Amino acid sequence: MATTPTKSRGGIAALVQPDAELGAVVGTAPLTRADLTKKIWDYIKANGLQDATNKRNINGDDKLKKLFGGKPVVDMFQLTKIVSQHLS
Numbered sequence: 001m002a003t004t005p006t007k008s009r010g011g012i013a014a015l016v017q018p019d020a021e022l023g024a025v026v027g028t029a030p031l032t033r034a035d036l037t038k039k040i041w042d043y044i045k046a047n048g049l050q051d052a053t054n055k056r057n058i059n060g061d062d063k064l065k066k067l068f069g070g071k072p073v074v075d076m077f078q079l080t081k082i083v084s085q086h087l088s
Contacts, residue, residue, distance in 0.1 A: 012037075021066045023088035039082065 012033040018026055026039040044050055044058055051057035056076050060068045067082055068074050074082060 016087045019086045019088060022062075022083065024063050025067070036083070040079070 001008050003077060013035060015030045016033055016036060017030045018028060018036070020028075025043050026036055031039070044064075047061060049059045049061060049064065051059055051073070057073050058064070058076055058079060060074070065072065069082075
């Protein structure tokens with residue numbers, strides 16, 4: 001019986017490993033980029049960190065400020081770049 005080769009997963013289906021700072025927000029287990037994004041947004045929403053007046057801004061709590069390089073607020077469009085720096 002021949003085995004079928006497994007397809008490599010790329011893009012948002014690729015498994016990524018969060019570092020310790022990102023792991024404090026989403027956990028330390030490897031997950032797909034899609035699941036990572038969902039967990040980050042779940043955390044932001046659960047803690048009320050999306051700015052009420054400018055929905056594009058994410059207000060950092062203690063955990064997110066570490067990810068944001070100490071910045072108190074980042075634009076949601078910067079979030080992907082910031083998160084990518086915390087993956088291995």
